[in-house]
Amino acid sequence: MTSFPDLSLLVEPRNIALVGASSRQGSPGRQLFDNLVRHSRLAGSVFPVNPACAQIDELPCWPSVEALPDTVIDVAVVIVSARHVLSTLQQCAARRIPFAIVLSSGFAEVGEEGARLEEDIADLCRTSGLRVYGPNCPGLVNVRDRLGLCFSPAYKDDLHSGSIGLVTQGGGLGRNLLQGLSHGEGVGLWFSSGNETDLQAADFIAYLAQDPRTRVIALLMEGIKDGRRLVAALALAQRHKKPVVVLKVGRSQAGVQAAQSHTASVSGSAAINSAVFRQFGAIEVDDLDQLVAAASMLSRPAPAPGAGLCILSFSGGAAALAADAAGVAQVPMAMFRPATLDALRAELPSFATLGNPVDLTADVLRTPEVLARCLDIVCMDPGVGAVLFPIPMDYGQTTADMAQAVADAASRTDKLIIPAWLSRRLGPGFTILEERGLLPFASTTAAIDTLAKCFMRQASEPQRPQACASTHADAEPAPPSLTTMLSEASAKQLLQSEGFPVPLRRLAHSAEEAERFADVIGCPVAMKIVSAQILHKTEVGGVRLGIASAEQAAQAYRDIWASAGSKAPQAQLDGVLVEQMAPAGRPEVLIGVRRDPSYGHVITFGIGGVLVEVLKDVVHRLLPLTPEEARRMVREIRLFDILRGVRGQPAADLAALEELLCQISDFVLQHAETLDELEFNPVWVGAEGQGVRVLDALLGFRAGSIEATAL
């Protein structure tokens, strides 16, 4: 089990030595001195060290660490030039000072010589027990106790404290996060670990995990020095139930370190980092604004399990956009209890929409007190965990009054009130929300994505693409009432007469016929039940592939007939198709056409078989298709590499496939009035020069049309 150092004396020191303190205005040594002596609250004393000064302001200055008076010093802050750092640290170790913060730069970041200096420091730490923070770091800021062990002139401007613990490596972006969290819940401790010669980000995470004044840990990671320690620290945070949110810089460098094995080539270090964060419960975000928003949201009480989102707006459009974003992010919408609906009904005009989203109507612009009461009403509903209030436009004072009502309502409830200020015009209402700590989001998408990441998603459930949510209704889909579906045999007969590539086949009406036809066509054959009422033949045991002999064909006939008869007793069975097999090992695709009520005929293309169900990897086009469009759509699917040929497989006959798409387009155009539906699935795709074959086909024509009755 990894152990972590106790950093209490580093974080809350009494006496502090300032090695390299200076009286020269504008120098980092002066700024450090001012931050500590002028702008901090000290528990003990400050001991400036600088051989060139006798005193700085009212404080006596000491020539060296060795020369310091005989008192207990908890932390030495070091800002001398790089070449003097090691000797300074040696003196610190000799004095048994437990911690040194090295702000100086000029180490590994500038080259070999600097890296060697760091090795010497690391050796000193190992042998002496001194713990070093840095070097090349902006320092440590204990905001909550107001202690600035840093030289940033901005230190004194960012002292809004709170329960968020922040760990960064470089310094610049940490300032961004402090500015972002300067309203609402603030940052209590900010560690910025610099080159991590000794103490690492993991040590600070572990400290924050065990620190009773920290509730949320926010990380901005550039490199990961020791993955195992990081994992141990994240696990510790998990055990202490401290949420961790992390932004990892360097995600797009994935796979740059060439990987040796096949497994490695699909891993990539960014993917592994993300997997680790996920495995150990850290929430990964993609940008600074998301890090601020998530840290802020996580510092508030979590919604009760099972509670959903309520969307409240005075703009129907904004409410619809927010509902869209919730649908995409799979954030559950709250179901109101009847009392909530009754209470809303009493407040709102008759034309308001009382479902969820609630459209308060623009009337509420004139009556912020109604808005306030409606917020109270929905917050009292136990089914509501969070309330999103999008504000799509700024109307000056009117919107300011509204913002005031939202902020007041937020202060009366434990529920998450999430305002989204959607206009670029940042009127006084925006300032009110910001200053009251509600950190309004700039879009409903951002608000809902943050909510989804922080709270409202089932962490232990597999995250699958949103499109999968609506997957199959297992029941047989009913054909539209006015469409006649042709049986496979009839469809293929029609397609053959139109010049489509369909396999050699015969329709058998008895086991004897099946046996004879199998012989004529040549084994192996495929056999399939034929019935206009059975769209998915596999599911009724109506398909047998790879039948190797005429004798087996006879038996297959009997099996198929019995199985389909028992599993689809209502279907009229027309026979069993005996059909030439396409050579195995080639990809299969799906091509479908349906009549969209608004656009007319739309063609769909994708890799066929089971993958279409699972991946939804399909592309669409309106008909008619140009050859160029056919070419593009084939290349647009995610799985195109399957057709292009991977791992030594020959490339598919793309020309034949594109021609088939165009042929379908022409066919549909020719039957535009009557064709309702077409599905070729699977279409076998041979290697270059081998063509394509329509192995199964469904055609649906308008009932009563010539095509529907002729066959």
Next chain:
Amino acid sequence: MTSFPDLSLLVEPRNIALVGASSRQGSPGRQLFDNLVRHSRLAGSVFPVNPACAQIDELPCWPSVEALPDTVIDVAVVIVSARHVLSTLQQCAARRIPFAIVLSSGFAEVGEEGARLEEDIADLCRTSGLRVYGPNCPGLVNVRDRLGLCFSPAYKDDLHSGSIGLVTQGGGLGRNLLQGLSHGEGVGLWFSSGNETDLQAADFIAYLAQDPRTRVIALLMEGIKDGRRLVAALALAQRHKKPVVVLKVGRSQAGVQAAQSHTASVSGSAAINSAVFRQFGAIEVDDLDQLVAAASMLSRPAPAPGAGLCILSFSGGAAALAADAAGVAQVPMAMFRPATLDALRAELPSFATLGNPVDLTADVLRTPEVLARCLDIVCMDPGVGAVLFPIPMDYGQTTADMAQAVADAASRTDKLIIPAWLSRRLGPGFTILEERGLLPFASTTAAIDTLAKCFMRQASEPQRPQACASTHADAEPAPPSLTTMLSEASAKQLLQSEGFPVPLRRLAHSAEEAERFADVIGCPVAMKIVSAQILHKTEVGGVRLGIASAEQAAQAYRDIWASAGSKAPQAQLDGVLVEQMAPAGRPEVLIGVRRDPSYGHVITFGIGGVLVEVLKDVVHRLLPLTPEEARRMVREIRLFDILRGVRGQPAADLAALEELLCQISDFVLQHAETLDELEFNPVWVGAEGQGVRVLDALLGFRAGSIEATAL
């Protein structure tokens, strides 16, 4: 070919009738009157109509449209109650007024009766030639000519004009967009089409497509009344080279209208809308802020083809984040010419990073003139199409000076200068950028995603997931120098002794042996070349599956030996494995383990075979695995439905699969010091109760270890 009406008189009318104008303060009729008479610039005269008034302010008022004086009226704006609208429009038609804008509500949106009123209006339009805009709409705003045919009190506040044409259906969110575009390029015309009884969004798009004063078309669509007309209008915009950006509300309702066929169930109307937008060149965005940002960016000159992005920053962290976002979005980075590097070198301190991203260092905070010159330098490089300047924190006046320098530089160049203001603290610098029309982004991700959508991606290229970009190096990956790879035969021998489920097999050294072993094992068999130097056997013709007889096995031996010998002449061939075949038709998975330099052993799991190459659908975990983690990782892949069983397929033996994962975890732990690499691919997964089988295995041990030498 769809034809569209000429809307010139609607957009730029001379004389206008205001039916329902009112003198009562606060009423919509009054507001409409004020917008037109007080806050508009009129080309002709306004004729108020209201039987209850004799005059409004200084203008005489007429009792009815019929009673209006005998002059040419181009547009009637109607704001009477719904039940009087039809008769008003009949009078307009009788007077040969070509256009009526109906602001009144109370139509289809309130129920059946209202819908019937709309049908009557539609009939009137068809028979009379009158064209109606609305009803239930907020009106038409011709910002560029300052003509407000609308009743919004906010009209007079949003008169910042420009070349963006805006089409919305509802009104509220249109106001959001006007506020968003109130700096920089503004909106010249805003159509909001309401219930679209007659004129539709498509008509306005078509007008804007042909309007010489419009350069960009922004759409906010709620419903699509007539898909074919929309397509025709989008095609017209494409022909006139007007970029179109669209936000479609209602994306998450995809698939709600139950679909009849299999094809339909993977289509969904939202997917079709997106496909149409894409097919006809419209750029789809997901939220309001993106719509504003894209419209604004598209109004600026497009970067030259092939030009890339330059990232310029004074914060290394912000530059790295921006580079990450560019990598993820596949935005190409500019390559500087040597003169650019020389010129930058002359401006910047020696420790600045001169590559792209350029890190100007924090020194530039004190010298905004250096920033200005660096911006000029990169803009002059023909390889640079756009410059992103992220500002991660606000330092008050210092940052304001910087913003001023950025805005000044932007005014000197045609290149896209894209500032991103990343801090929540919106100091004076933010205001400068906003007011100078540079609309700073709130995150580098947002900035780069917008750039990718608008300009910097190959529109005609297939959009495949980013992970695919780095797909296989076709060459045989070299094993790491200190790892010894076991041959398949040796690996399986070891695995068998450790209790892993491997198939029955024998290693043949001659065609005769192959024949004998095939007989012993029982056909069909698989045969595979065995060589420690050949990791991907298929690629050298070293694999034969489904060998049906002992005689064929002998021939297969000869074929495999010849093919591998000629395709991998450097490899030492140890024999040909003759192996029991796993029953066909079952899914195959991949399980791999590699030693991550930072985290140690990482296990990877996914669906195997060709899909792993194409989809990268894999999940990772650090080892060791708990049974619960094994269970989760199996369920986390996107293709999990393949294992769960779709379309009547039996479910896979998940228990056996999870047990195998745990067994691997134990095995790796046991050999933690020496095992560098493990890959089981494919692993055959039987139906429930049938277990799993490791069909192919690679093991790599540290060179010189017992495992590496014992076999």
